[in-house]
Amino acid sequence: MVGVGSQGKPPTVKEVARHAGVSPMTVSRTLAGGANVRPDLQERVLAAVHELGYRRNENARILRPGQASGLIGVAITNLGNPYYGNFALGVEEVAAETGRRIVLGNTGGDPARERQLVADFLGRQVEGLVLVPAGGPSDHLQPGRLGDVPLVLASRRIYGLDVDVVLLDDVGGAYRGTLALLDAGHTRIGYLGYVSSAFTGARRYEGYVRALEERGLHPDPALVFREQEDAAGGAIRRLLDLDEPPTAIFSANNRNSIDALREIGRRLRSGATPQEMPALVSFDDFELAELMPVPVTIVDHDPRQLGREAARLLLSRLGADARQRGPARMVEMPVRVAPAVPSA
Template identity: 40%
Template sequence: MTSHPPPPPRATMREVASAAGVSLKTVSRVVNGEPGVREVVRREVEAVVEELGYRHHRGASDLRRSGQRTRAIGVLVQDIANDYSARLLRSLEDATRERGFVLLAASLDEDAARERQLVTEMIARRVDGLVLMAATDRQDYLAADVRAGLPVVFVDRVPHGLDVDCVTIDNAGGTRAGVEHLLGRGHRRIAFLGDLPAIPTARERLAGWRQALVAAGATPDPALVRDGLRTVDAARDALGDLLRLPDPPTAVFAARNVLTVGCLRAVRWDAPAPAPEVVGFDDVELLDLLEPRTTVVRQDVEAVGRAAADLLERRMAAHGWPARHVVLPTELVVR
C-alpha cells in the first residue's frame, strides 16, 4: 500500500487566541457560548475561528493521545422516518458494527442551517467520520475538517465545492427505465411528480423523464410536471389537479416513495375511470400487495450503505487517496 503524508493538524485554541490577541480563557468562553465576553471581542474571536477552521471538541482532554478514536460515526440523512433513510441507516449500522463502530444519527429536513449546526455538533463530539446526505448547495465549509483528516462520505447526492468520496445511484437512468416502461405500454401523456427542484436527485429524475420522452419522439409537456412536492397529501392533490386538465395524463411517474403513495391514494379515491397507471421511484414495503399493482424503480439501499462504510474504512486507514465517486445502478421491478 502506498504511504501518504498525514493530514495537517487542526487549528488549536491556542492558535485562535494568538491570532485574535486574546487569552485562552476568552476563546474558551466564546466557543462554549459562555457569558462574560464583550460583543466586539466575541465577534473578533468568531471571525478568527472561521478563518482558521477551528472546531471545538468536547472531551478533547480525554482524547489527546495520537490515534485514539471515539469509534462513533455521525450520519446525517434527510428524514429518519422516511423508508429510504431508515433502510440506509440500518445498512450502515450493520456494516459499521462489524468494524466496531456505533452511529450517531439525525435528520436534516432539507434545512441547510440545520445541516451546518448538526455537522458542527457531530464534529464537536469527536466522531471518527461523517456520512452526509447534504441539504446545503455547497459543502466547502467542511474543507478545513477534511484537510485535518476527517473522513467524509456523501450519499445520495454528489458534493459541491468539496472533492470527497460519495455514493449515488443512477437517478436519470432509473427514471428513463420507468418512463420507457410506460411508453412501451402505449402511454404518451405521462405526468411527472417530483421533489424540490433545488435537490440534485430531483433534477436528475426530471431530466430522465424528459430524456425518455424525447427519445421516443414524444414532446415533454410542462403542464404535466408538478414538483416541489414533499408529502403524501401534496402528491395526491397534485395528481388530482392533473386529472382535471382538459387533456389529462394517462400515466404518471412519481419520483419519490412518498409521492408514489400519494398517487396511489389519488388513484384509489379521487381518479375517474380509467385511472392513470403509476410507476414510482423507490419501492415501498407492502406495495406489491396493493391493487393496482405498481411497477417501481428500485435502488439497492443496502448496497449504498455498504459502499459508504467501505469508503469510510478506506479513508480512515490512509489519507491522501483520490476521492472515489461510486454510482450504483437501479432495477426496474415490473408488476
Template identity: 50%
Template sequence: MSPPTVPASDRPARPAAATPTLRDVAARAGVSAMTVSRVLKDDGRVSEATRDRVLAAVRELGYRRNEAARNLRLGRTSGLVGLVVTNLANPFYSRLALGAEQVADEHGLRLVVGNTAERADRERDLVDDLVSRRADGVIVVPAGAIHTHLGPDRIGTTPVVLAGRPPSGIDADCVLVDDFGGARAATARLIADGHTSIGFLGNPPTLFTGAERYRGYWAAHEEAGLTPRDAWARRGPQDIATAESAALDVLSGDDPPSALFCTNNRLTLGAYRAVRRMASGTALAGFDDFEMADLLDVPVTVVSYDADEVGRQAARLLMDRIAQGAGAPGGPARRMVVPTTVVHHPV
C-alpha cells in the same frame, strides 16, 4: 444545649453521588490509581488477587471509563463514524443507515446519525460537531448544491464520503443510485403499456436526484418518439401532501395524462391519494419501492434498488479512507453506482 431536631421530611435533599473516578476505585480497592489503570488495560503484571479486588470495586462503585476524554488525552479518535441525512422520515435513509451500521460494526466502530431536514446550515453544524468530537469519518447525504464546507479546508483530515448525491466543489468518494437509468426504465414501461401521456411529479430541479430522474423521464419519451407536455410536470413537491395537491392539479386539467411518474416513494403515495380521490384509474410509476405497493388498486410500477447496499458501499469507502490514515496519499475520488430494477404491480 442540643440543637433542635429537624424532621426528616424538612431536611434538604442530599446531593446525588458524583460519578465515581479512577481514584475512587483505587481507594475502595486499597491500591494505587496506576494499578487500577493496569487492571483495566488487562496488564499481566497485576496479581490475580489484586485484579479481583479492583474489579470488585469497579462493580460496587459502578465505575465507567470516560473513553472520549481518554481518547482526547491520547490523541486518538472517538471510535465513532457519523451519518448525516436529509430526512429520517424517508425509509430510504433508515435502510441506508442500517447498511452503514453493519459495516461500521464489523470494524468495531459505532454509527451516530443526524438529520438535517434538507437544511445546509444544519448540515454544517452537524458535521462540525462530529469533527470536534474526533469522529473517525463522516458519511453525508448533502442538502445543498455546493459542498465546500465538507472539504479539508474546513474539516481537516477527517474522511468524508457522500451518498445519494455527487460532490460539488470538493473531491470526495460518493455512492449514487442509478437515478437516470431507473427513471428511464420505469417511464419506458409505462409507454410499453400503452401510455403516451405521462405526467411528472418530482423534486426541485436543483436537487441532483430530481434533475437526473427528470432527465431519464425525458429520455424514455424521446426514444419512443414522444414529447411530454410541460403542463403535465410539477417539479416542486417534496412530501405526500404537496404531491397529492400537485397530482390533483395535473389530473383536473382539460386533457389529463393517463399515467404519472413520481421521483420517490412519498410522492408516489401522494399521487395515489389524488388518484383515489378522483377515481381516475391513472396508472402510477415511481422511484423507490415501498411496502404494500402490490396491494394498491391501481397499477403501480416501481424502481427498486438495495438502499442498504448504498449505506454499505459508502461505509466501505469510508473505512478504506480511515485505514489509510491522516497524511496518507488519498488517491483519486471514487464513484460507485447502485443498480436499479423495475418491478410492475398490476391490479
C-alpha cells in the same frame, strides 16, 4: 482560509484568543456559558469563533491522546422517510463489523443545518463522515475544513468536491420506468419530481425525458411538477383535474408516490373507477406498495445496500494518510424495474 488555523490545521483555542485579543481562559469560559466574562468580550470571542470556523472538541475529555473515537457521523436529509432509515442501518451494519458506531443526524434538506451538523460531528471527533448532501454551498465539506476526516457522499454528488461518492443509476432507472409506461401504450405521462436543483432530481428527470424523446415525444409542461419532494398532494390534484389528465405518472421518489396514491384512493372512495386513474411508476419502493388501489411499478433498489457500500468506501479510507488515499472514487449501483403497468 476561514476554518483553518496555522499550518492548514483546524483553529485552536489559542488562535481564537489571539484573533479576539483575549486570553485562552476567556475563550474557554465564553464557550462554557460566559460566566464571569464581560458581554463585550463574549461578543469578541464569538465573532472570532465564527470568523475562524472554530469548533469545540467534545470528546477531548474522554479520549486519550492518539485514541480513535470509534464513531462515524451519518447525516441524512429526511429521518421521517423509511428509505433513509434503512440507508443508515446499512452504514451501521458495516461500521459495527469493525467495532465502530454511528452518530446519526437529520438535516431536513437545509444547508445551514447540514453545516452545523457536520461541525457537531467533527467536534465529537468522528473518524469519518457519510453524508446525503442537502445541496447548496459546500465550503464546509472541503478537505481544508474537514482536516484528515474522510467524507463519502451518498445518493447525490456535489460537483467540485473531490471525494468518494456512491450513487444509484438514477438516469437509467427513470428511463426504463418511463419506457415501461410507453411500452404499455401511454403517451400522456405526468412527472412528479422534486427540486430541479437537486442532483438526484435532475438525473431522474433526464431519464424521463430521454425515454419520451426516444419515442418522438416531448415533455408537456402541464404534466410536469418538479419542485416538491415530500408534499405532492397539490401537484397530483392538479394533474388529475386537467381536462385531459395523464393516463400514467412517473414519480421520482417514494414520498411523492405515497401522496399520489393517497389522492387516487380518495377519488376511488368518492366514486371514481380504477380505469379512470393513472398507472403509476415509483422510483423507490415503499411499504405495502403491493396493496395499493392501483398497480404500482417500482424502480427498485436496496437503500440498506447503498448504506453498506458508502460505509465500505469510507472504511477503506480510514487509517491512511490523507495524502496517500488515492483519487476519489464513484460507485453507481444498479436498479431494477418490477413491472406492474396496465395498458393504456
